[in-house]
Structure formats: C-alpha cells, structure tokens
Amino acid sequence: xxxxxxxxxxxxxxxxxxxxxxxxxxxxxxxxxxxxxxxxxxxxxxxxxxxxxxxxxxxxxxxxxxxxxxxxxxxxxxxxxxxxxxxxxxxxxxxxxxxxxxxxxxxxxxxxxxxxxxxxxxxxxxxxxxxxxxxxxxxxxxxxxxxxxxxxxxxxxxxxxxxxxxxxxxxxxxxxxxxxxxxxxxxxxxxxxxxxxxxxxxxxxxxxxxxxxxxxxxxxxxxxxxxxxxxxxxxxxxxxxxxxxxxxxxxxxxxxxxxxxxxxxxxxxxx
Amino acid sequence: xxxxxxxxxxxxxxxxxxxxxxxxxxxxxxxxxxxxxxxxxxxxxxxxxxxxxxxxxxxxxxxxxxxxxxxxxxxxxxxxxxxxxxxxxxxxxxxxxxxxxxxxxxxxxxxxxxxxxxxxxxxxxxxxxxxxxxxxxxxxxxxxxxxxxxxxxxxxxxxxxxxxxxxxxxxxxxxxxxxxxxxxxxxxxxxxxxxxxxxxxxxxxxxxxxxxxxxxxxxxxxxxxxxxxxxxxxxxxxxxxxxxxxxxxxxxxxxxxxxxxxxxxxx
Numbered sequence: 332x333x334x335x336x337x338x339x340x341x342x343x344x345x346x347x348x349x350x351x352x353x354x355x356x357x358x359x360x361x362x363x364x365x366x367x368x369x370x371x372x373x374x375x376x377x378x379x380x381x382x383x384x385x386x387x388x389x390x391x392x393x394x395x396x397x398x399x400x401x402x403x404x405x406x407x408x409x410x411x412x413x414x415x416x417x418x419x420x421x422x423x424x425x426x427x428x429x430x431x432x433x434x435x436x437x438x439x440x441x442x443x444x445x446x447x448x449x450x451x452x453x454x455x456x457x458x459x460x461x462x463x464x465x466x467x468x469x470x471x472x473x474x475x476x477x478x479x480x481x482x483x484x485x486x487x488x489x490x491x492x493x494x495x496x497x498x499x500x501x502x503x504x505x506x507x508x509x510x511x512x513x514x515x516x517x518x519x520x521x522x523x524x525x526x527x528x529x530x531x532x533x534x535x536x537x538x539x540x541x542x543x544x545x546x547x548x549x550x551x552x553x554x555x556x557x558x559x560x561x562x563x564x565x566x567x568x569x570x571x572x573x574x575x576x577x578x579x580x581x582x583x584x585x586x587x588x589x590x591x592x593x594x595x596x597x598x599x600x601x602x
Numbered sequence: 603x604x605x606x607x608x609x610x611x612x613x614x615x616x617x618x619x620x621x622x623x624x625x626x627x628x629x630x631x632x633x634x635x636x637x638x639x640x641x642x643x644x645x646x647x648x649x650x651x652x653x654x655x656x657x658x659x660x661x662x663x664x665x666x667x668x669x670x671x672x673x674x675x676x677x678x679x680x681x682x683x684x685x686x687x688x689x690x691x692x693x694x695x696x697x698x699x700x701x702x703x704x705x706x707x708x709x710x711x712x713x714x715x716x717x718x719x720x721x722x723x724x725x726x727x728x729x730x731x732x733x734x735x736x737x738x739x740x741x742x743x744x745x746x747x748x749x750x751x752x753x754x755x756x757x758x759x760x761x762x763x764x765x766x767x768x769x770x771x772x773x774x775x776x777x778x779x780x781x782x783x784x785x786x787x788x789x790x791x792x793x794x795x796x797x798x799x800x801x802x803x804x805x806x807x808x809x810x811x812x813x814x815x816x817x818x819x820x821x822x823x824x825x826x827x828x829x830x831x832x833x834x835x836x837x838x839x840x841x842x843x844x845x846x847x848x849x850x851x852x853x854x855x856x857x858x859x860x861x862x863x864x865x866x867x868x869x
Contacts, residue, residue: 336730343727347713347720354715426709433675434728435700441728588679 340436341444348448362410362456363463366403370467374399377525386527388559400469401555402524404457404479408487409547411453413515415446416494420501439582442495446578450487457483475558482557486550489570492577493546499584522548546573626689628653628780628812629674634683636669642835643669646683649830649840651780651814653688656806658823659816660859661832667816668708670832671784675705687780701729704773708784710765714758718749718768721757722775729776736775743771747801763794770802780812781805787819795822820856829855831862838862 352359378395385392422428431441461476497510521542523531528548532539542548549569556563583589629651636644644666651657661667673680674687676696685692687699712721719740726736744750747767749760757765766786773781783802787795799822806813815822823829829846831838839846839862843855852858 333730335732339727339730339732343724346727347716347724350716350720351713426707426711427713429675429677429705429707429709430711430725431728432677433700433703433705434730435697436728436730437697587676 337436337440340434340440341447344431344441344444345448345451348445348452352452358414359456362407363459365410366407366460367463369403369406370396370399370464370469386529388556388561388563394468396464396467397469398527399525400461400464400471401558402522402551403464404460404483404554404558405486405490405524405547405551406519407456407460408450408453408483408490408550409515409519411449411456412487412490412492412494413497413511414494415449415491416498419445419495419498423498438585438587442582442585443578446488446491446495449491450484453487453491454480454483471558472560475560478560479554479558482553485567485570485574486553489546489550489574489577492574492581496577496581496584499581518545518547521545522551524548524551546570549573626653627651627686628688629814630684630686630689631670631674632684632686634670634673634680634685636673636680636683644673644680645835647832647835647837648683649837651812651830652828653779653812654806654810655828656803656813656815656824656826657828657830659814659830659832660818660820660823661816662818662863664834665818665832666835667832668784669835671705671707671782671816674782675703676700701776702779704776704778704781706766706769706773706781706783706786708786708788710769712757712765712768712772715756717754717756718744718760719753721768722772725772726775731776739775739777740771743774744768747771761794762790763797766790766794766798767801770798770805774805778811780814782814782816784816785818786815787817787822820859823855831859833863 374396377399389397419428422431431445432438434441458476493514497514501510519525521538522545523542524547528539528542531542546569549566552563553566553570556566627650631650632648634644634647635642647666647670659667659670672678674685674692676692676699679693685699688702690699690702692699713724716724722740722743723733723736726733726739731739740753741750744753747770749764749767749771752760752764757768760768770781770783770786773783781802786802787798790798802813802815803824805811817823823843825843827843828841829843830840831846839849839858841849846862847853847855847858850858850861852861
C-alpha cells in the first residue's frame, strides 16, 4: 500500500461527503440558520443583560455579539460532529458503512478519513457563517481568519471523534435523539460559548468547574484565541488530548475483534 | 482439516492469480464459530471455495449466511476459527485478503443521490485506485452491464435490477478474484433475477472468477455448481450438487436440501 493509495482513499471519502452535503441543501441552511438565529436574536437581547469586561484575547470592551461568535462557530462544529455520527448510525443501518469498511485500508485510517471529510464540510459552513458575522459587524483581525483554520481542524476532529465514539454505542437510529439531548445541550450550555467562565463562577462554582473541564469550552477558547491571533496553550493541549482519547476509544469500539458488532451483530443479524 | 480443492490448471487462472498458486482455495473457512451473546450464529463451520467456479451457499433465513459474510468481509472478527482468502489469513493479513474480495451485500448500498459514476469513483478510491484507472475500469464494467449511457444518471433513477447490476460492476472494479454475493436477487422480479444470475454466471466463466452466491432459493443452483448447505449455524453438506444428492439419497437439490434441513426448525 503506497502513500498514493491512502491519498486516493481520503480524497474519495471527502468528495463523497462534499457531494452528499451539496445534495442536502436543507442541511446546509439549517446548519447556517441555527447560529444566525443566536447571533441576530439571542445576542441582541443579551447585549443589554450581559456586559462583558475586558478579558483575553480581547483588548478592549466588546459587544456581546463579538463575544458569542467563536462559541457559535464551535456550535456549528459540534452539530456537525454529531450529525456525522448520526449519519454513521444511519449508514450502519442502511449498509453503506459496510462498503466503507470492506476497503483494504486499515480501519483506523478509514475512520479518520471519514472524520476529516466531516470536518471539511463543517469548515466550509464556519467560513460562510464568519462572512455573515462580518457583515453583521463582528470583525476580527483579517489574519485571524487564516489563523483560526488549524484550530477549526483540531476542534472539528475532536468533536467529530466524540460523535464517532457515541455512534458506536448507539444501536439504532431512534436512540440518537437521546444522545443529542444528553450531549449537545449540556455541552453547549455548560461552556464558555455563551458567557465567560468568570460569569458562570459568580452564579455557581460547581457549574464553573463543570464548564472549565468541558472539552467544548476548550474548543471554544481555542477558536476564540486563534481568531484573535493568540494561542491558548491550555485549550490547545486539552483539545489535542481529548481528540487522542476519543479517537482512540472510537477506533477500539469499531475494531473488528472487540467492537459492538462482534458482540451484538450487525443490523441484518438482529432481524 | 481443510483441503484446497484442486482444479485443472489453466493458463488464464495463473495469469490472474500470479500472486497465489492456482491450487490455493479462493476461500477457506476453517472451524469457524461465532456467537452474539448466547446465541450461536455459526458453529464450527468449515468449507472451501475453489479458485474459479460458482459456489452456492444455501441456507434458509437465519441459517448464518449474513454472519458468515460479515466475518469473511471482516466487518467483525470471529472468536474462533480461521478464514483464508487465496491463502491470506484475514486476521493476520487483512489488507492482502480484502484486496482480493469484491462484495455485493444483501442491502443495497449505493448512494441514491449520487450518479452511477460518482458511486463507482467512491468505491475505486476506497480501494486506493488511481482516478484514471478507476475511470477506465468504470467504463469497462458499465459497458459490460449495458449501462454505459446511464453513467451520469442518479442511482435513484435506476430500476432495482439495474441498481443490482451497478453494485456487481462496483464490486468488480478493483479486479477481485473472489466475488461474494449475499442474497443478491432478493426483492427483484423474476426477469431481473434471471438476468442477474445469468450475468454473474457468465462473469464467472469468462473471467475465471471464484463466486460465492448466498441464497435460500434452490432454483438458483445449477447442476455443475458446488454447494455449501448451512442450517442453523451448522454446515450440513458441501461438495458438488451430485455429491450432495448422492449423500442424501435424493435425485435433485431441492429434495437434498429438504432432507438436510429437516427436523428441528428454529422457533
């Protein structure tokens, strides 16, 4: 197996994911409308309630709109990561997962390629959102748009790997709604996406602790800092560490010898 | 335990399988067992598929055919027993083993919203094929199934029989030496069924392919086929149709199958 083999494989997985995405225009709009609703309605309402003091990486007083944008970017990635894992469960039920896994390339590589494909789609959405946010008046430094790219790849992979891991535990599509409620909402609300951590601490020290250790908070901060041309080393290490952990566990969960299928059987066997 | 079935050597076989001696079985399943929790799906199953020729895997629903296919395609691994594909152990050399397999699953697995060509390209990529090779192979295979003019149509626009043929073309794209088909005619009308079966038989003859065709429909077997009979996770018989009939003292395969699977039926 040469390097070219790996590249052709990765490319075709990304192309397929991109084509599928283009065919689901509703999904694109849904993915875009969600953060825009937050920005255009929630942020405006909250602007007056929540004053944000000067905290890094910001160097001056900022409007709440500006504070919330990195959190909404991370939200796009969170939803995307979960949606991808949802499509994994769907693919597994529908059998197209089998097509993927029959590839002679190592399974960990196929899973990582699948994650990268999802991340590529989410990054496209993020940039469209950032463009609209710019029109809205949220204008980070121009270079920040470039600097945020590696952060987006890393946080996208981490959230995707979490979704992948969850998808390996979910047996059927119907169970996934529960995962959404128990994962997406707590992760999003108990994080620094909507309000700074010091604000949370004022309200509840316990929630502060939860939020501080929430991987999603770290993803948000990583994105926030890089968008303003700073590096949050703690967040970087956190996100990288969580990525390694989630991905390792997901690869193990999809391992032919140990995984869920070997124990409980694929969809056809359950029938 | 297992003996490779030796077929008369032909130059074309050795040309195709220059990596493996022609006498090595396309598929050797040895003492294979697998269970899901307490339910035993496969119980010490052993058989071989010759390196060229048509082998029918016969079994009723729930006989363990799909589990067997999942294990052969390494969707998951068995707890005990071995699977070898042209001599390559699936556990130790999965890449070399999987390269040689083409699969058509029971469930349709094409992306309905993508075109035929996009579907084939995706598959070629998964097997690490260079895009230009993939394109050329796709043209060849689509011409063979008579769907060249539909290459840029969405799969959704194709009939059930056409979709199956595309799946067969896809399975052959990377030039496998062993083609596995799991109940490929389920849900098709009589005409499409006959067409698909004839198509795969012709492929098998013309390309010296080894074919393992799983079905519960006895009338799909021909007199010259090898058969493997699976019932309730156990191997009941394997060999030529003639041998299996002789063994059971019956005149034809349906009767032989009935005799082999008579008695305890799963509740």
